[in-house]
Amino acid sequence: MRIWVTGIGIVSPLGRGASETMDRLIAGERAFAPLSLFEIPGTRGRIAAEVRGLSPEEVAPPGEAEGWSRTDAMAVLSAREALGHAGIDPRAVPVDLVVGGTTAGMFETEDLLAWLSHDPSAIAPLKRMLSHPLSSTADHVRAAVGPFRRVRSVCSACSSGANAVLLGAAWLRAGLSTRVLAGGADGLCRLTYTGFGALAAVDPAPCRPFDRRRAGLNLGEAAAFLLLESEDAARARGAQPIVELRGWATGAEAHHITNPEREGRTAARVMRDALRCAALTPSDLDYVNAHGTATPLNDVMESAALRACLGPEVNRIAVSSSKGQIGHTLGAAGAVEAAITALAIARGVMPPTGGLEEVDPECQLAHLKEAREAPIRSAMSNSFGFGGTDSVLVLAQPDRFPPPLDAGSAPRRRSVVVTAAATIGPLGVLASRGGAAYLEPGPPPAEGAIAFNTAAHLDLARARRLDRAGRLTTAAILTALSEAGLGGAVQAEAGAGDPAADVAPSRTLPGAIVGASFGSVDASTAYMRRIYDKGAKYASPADFPNLVPSSPVGHASIYLGLRGPVFAMADLGATAEAAMVTAIELITAGEGEALAAGSVEETSPMIERCLGPICSQVVSSGVRSEGAAVLLFESAARVRERGARPVAMVSWWNSWRGDGVGMLAGAPAPARLGASGEVALRAQATVPSPAAVFVGREEERLVACLQGSPWAEVRRSTLASRSGDHEGAGGFAAAAAVAALASRDLASVLVVGGAPDRGYAILLVAPGDA
Template sequence: MTHGSGLPAPRSTGPSTDRREPAERTAAMDDPSYAPSRAPEGGDGLGTPADPNGVHGPITGHPPGPGAAARRIVVCAVGAVTAQGDGAGPLWENVRAGITAIRPVRGLPMDGYLTTVGGEVPRVRRPAYDYLADIGGHDREPALDFALTAAEEALAASGLTGAVPAERWGVAFGTCNGGLRSAEKVLRRSREGRPAPGDPRHYLLVPPHAMAEALSGAFVLKGPLLSVNTACASGAHALAHATEAIRAGRADAMLVGGSDAFTETAFAGFTSLQSLSATPAAPYSRDRDGLSLGEGSGMLVLVAEDVARAVGAPVLAEVLGYGLSADGYHATAPHPQGEGAARAIRQALHTAGLVPEDVGYINGHGTGTPKNDSAESNAVRAALGEAAEKTTLSSTKSMVGHLLGAAGAVEAVVTVLALREQTAPPTANFTGTDPRCGLDAVPHTARPLDLNAALSNNFAFAGANACVAFGSPGHRFEAPPAPPDETVVVTGFGVISAAGDGAAALWRAWTSGRALGAEEDGLRVARADFDPRRHTGPRERRRMDRLGGLAVASCRAALEHAGLTAGERVGVVLGTGLGPMRSTEDFLLPVLDGGPAHAGPAVFPNTVFNAAAGQVAMAVGARGPTSTAATGHAAGASALTVAHDLLRRGRADAVLVPAVEDLSPGVLDAYRGLPLFAGPAGRRYTLAEAGIALVLERASAARARGARVLAEFTGHATASDAAGLGRWDARGEGVERAMRAALADAGVRPEELTAIWSGAGGISAADAPEARATRRLLPDGACPVHAPHRRLGEPVGAGAQLAAVLALTDWEHGGRPGPVLVNSSPLGGTHISLVLRPATEN
């Protein structure tokens, strides 16, 4: 549904105008009710308000072809909710003035922490979109409120009303904690013997991808949807991946950003690491002693420049390039010399076509901790050389706190506005130069500068580094020629599943026809019989949880199968739908019962979703681009799409793509509480654990080292139903769009398919839309449709990897050669389709 001719339609606050019959709309809770809400219109002064009449008309036509890699990408609008207030305007004005909004925290009990201050959002404005109407309950999730409010501002100011069809709008969203605050409230009530929220569907607020799907539903954005969770670099990673989606022609516009709210877990965790300052953080200063936590959201509208110019949308800045890297060094501490961070900065400069002298300002990571600030300063010097001494480097965190997964997005907003205003914002609370840092931190007072280009740095737990380069719209930088668009191939895989270790065990279970799993208190579960002692040494196991162990073991097996040695040109992109919930429970429950003094500093680093990816990087020596996709039951498929586009752009020679899931007691309790899994429907569904990794390579790199190519990964697509939290289109419209777009990307006609590996898991309400879409795609039914998850269990985010390994093994055993389609969908209307074909089939 579009409004006028194309911008994502505002939801109506009145009765639904959707004329479909109730049977054509499906909720994850088997609830056909549908209560959408309205998004506001108008601008905020940071961009030209959208044309209400859509006089420019919609952008129509086909997605760009191979030449899309040369597309330039601009920022048309921004929005923010921070401790400085509601809006990007107050954020910029107060940051430019050097005003610190780190104050005593009122919204959480602060007893027992190292500090009582933080960058707390002073007033949470309720967004127009009523997501509780979709899921029931009465407790709102502040991180989601922040995201929706910031998105309302950015979209209203974008000038794109009526210009871009909903199917060409995507969402890329980063968060560290997701809806963890909602989980904390439920668990605290339970531990104190008080009743939980009245509706168990409230659990749908907890997973990180819920926020991306809520944004998609609120504004009817039906294009690519990605949820990324790389801890404190999440917002920057969302920007990087959104850039690739537009450059590849998969979308014309992307709503991009991040959000996080204060949680007891974060305050207790950073207290246990002795990382919090009792006073507002003083980054880069000689007397700095720790960070200040913050909360809020930043959102940006990224648009292909040709689209923005065609409709007269405002242009605040250009996204010139980005760099991603893994330290492969330590779970929490950065490399002391900033080695990994320097590689990310250098890569951002290279992809942007910049030389160090072009950079006038860097919005630094600048947390205020002794190790981080000195490591970042070393990284800047290593990447910029002599030019570093003339480059300003300031920290927004000194004024709003460290917003964790939202930091990269909020600091990108500040960087964009610094370019627009030709001003370097200051570092507040500065107490004097530390010789271990020593760069120009713009102390106390903003500085007018002639800025053509600026960088925004973000670094995270597990050694995930990101740097995004922005350019002033008044200055034209010529980017280096795009690398040739080459084929991505699969050269290895490693499997740990409920069937046993190895692909052979999985294949035997599949071909035998036996169903895996057993009932556990009303829910059918297939456990992976995984002994980490067979795969990791005692020293590694001390810092590794079960999720990390599954990731490392499957990646080591995949590298061995591929005959590949990891290094700086080998990356890690991990997918997990559930994430480290076992570690989160192990850390949080003692805190809820006994207070912050019971927080475990050894456990806390494993509570971030990208901890497992960091463990892989450290264990195998992969120091190329790293990221973690958290798109629910399609997380593994999402990770494969991210890795595919990184390789096609020449960002790496090879990427390890593990998908891992570990079923903790709390996770199973949450599934049991959802009506969708109750009764006969739930008994036909099996949840499974898994660690399955694929090795993807650029075809030229694989040929150069004489690798055996197992398959070609020739295309992919992601589409959203934009139906809201835990909801999808029962007609399968989004699934069909994803399948057809993936086939078009691969240059394959539907009738050429030799098999479809379905994402169906045994819940009829969720499986039926895909079946309907498949019948429309192939009405003659000539192509076999396989449903491995119904027999082997639904390995949550590892479903795409499981199906891919089965498809490759089928070819090895004489199965019909030819292109196959692999489908994945989480329980929220996001659909991902991948196209694989045998290496010899061409």
């Protein structure tokens, strides 16, 4: 099918609104000025591209602004504009929502974190912390401009916004959605400002992308959303497209947590993937909105990648970077720049690269130093993030090109299976069948951190840059990959220097989607305490990269050589379930072949006594503990091709917002194992069905969801009492389900998980003999 962009909204340092932002970009205006939000002695730079006069009070309900952030305000305003531009009311038609980002309410909470670290006895549920979780921005957009049917929060550092658009496109292409509001939002904060300064990545003067004298980036803040619709849905309501979203791709470099591959091999591969998805060639492109950060390494890498991808056409295709005018807006950048690219096509005007005077000889491209009026048939928007997650979007004039090969066909959904599972928790490091141990009676876990011998599972020399969450994540994925027989993906040099890996489509390579409900809270707290107590010069360049929410999965990607889709999810106490459902949806849509998915949670007084009670509303719980749990999902066709056998099959899944009543009514009935081992429907059974419902943490709202469904009377087991009563217990529930199905103790298991106002369900069944 064709995917149309029918609405665009932008809040940027140049203006509140897409039209004003674009007008000022084309005019060559630059938004850099002395920073007014905060002051930190000892910072290398003192300027930023700030959205002036913005406050949460503009969008928060009366009396609720304390729990909202400036990031939320930008997101709500741009989301409203996109919906209004498209003429869509989510109260009247189903709309799904994807938000990319990295900072959420960090600006509003970082001083509180630093203060609490001085007096741990003061840690308590505080309303102000409601804006801290990464998922809070999506929650607040839903509250202010929703409702939305399906809601996700994505983080892949600086490519987060682009991956939000990519996920929305995948839902549309697979027929899972008809309309998706997709974008990103990130506000300035002390943590990122001092962190990039510590990496020596900030230019104290206005930045100069691709310039010979460039000395680093300038940080900015912004939000942008695009309303994506299937062509049929848009035509049915008489809507006109702004542009067509034709292609997209994402892949990981598996190289370094902050530095890009100098040769740009992965970036070039992902660009080629996006063009292939769009059914276009370099000769069809007229413009590239480059990632163009103005850092010495990135600009050289991207230039090399563009030359490798575009070939002789590179001398014709115009290139510019918006960061020379609005700064690097981090998790919002991919969405903001996609919106700018769409507007450039619609207006027939290419914006310039602010600050570019003398092009670096290593960055020779068809750079735009001034705006240029010219028809743009199609254009590419590039986004590259910490950890090496590269994402590319391709947009085009509506109806300019023949539809993609599958545009006229019905959505094709691929079958998904589970080939392995792994848990690292109070009972040790366990592979697929070992997860059943968490179903057995036994004592609760001990207080504090679990025993995990890094040297027994990882190479200490290669794991030296990994923090605890990164090590737990990496070891869990490694255990699952090894059991599934994907040995090639677990080599340290997987894909490095391998020509086959550089030409293989990213969606065919192993990837991972792993999140943490609140991120690295304790590490962020310690980092901010040093900044407040001693100044910016004590910001650690080693610690800062680990504070990005996608850091654990990024480190795992690098260690294991995972070069497919790699990003993090966040959804409070349902993060593991959100990651698993997202992996299922991407494979179903053909955007992945093998994805490890789950979550990692560390023991944390801040989460247990403050964030958990106020955000997840878990006031009374058992021993928290910690751990990581992942399932390895693969397409059934891929598993057959490599002669492997699944340990479970995905029969059905769902996600929802609201109380969840009725959301499980459409679930297939429990199944039983027939005499030959195949799965049969319960209606055909003559004996009681061996089925169960597994949940991570027992909550009344989940029990209410089961009422009225085929699973209401099925035996229910809760994992938290053995795995630890933490936000990632749902991943342990899914791993236990895989163990029970693999051993044929059960024929089907419904895994249900949730948090306030949200829920997820995955129905897993035992694999048949066929």
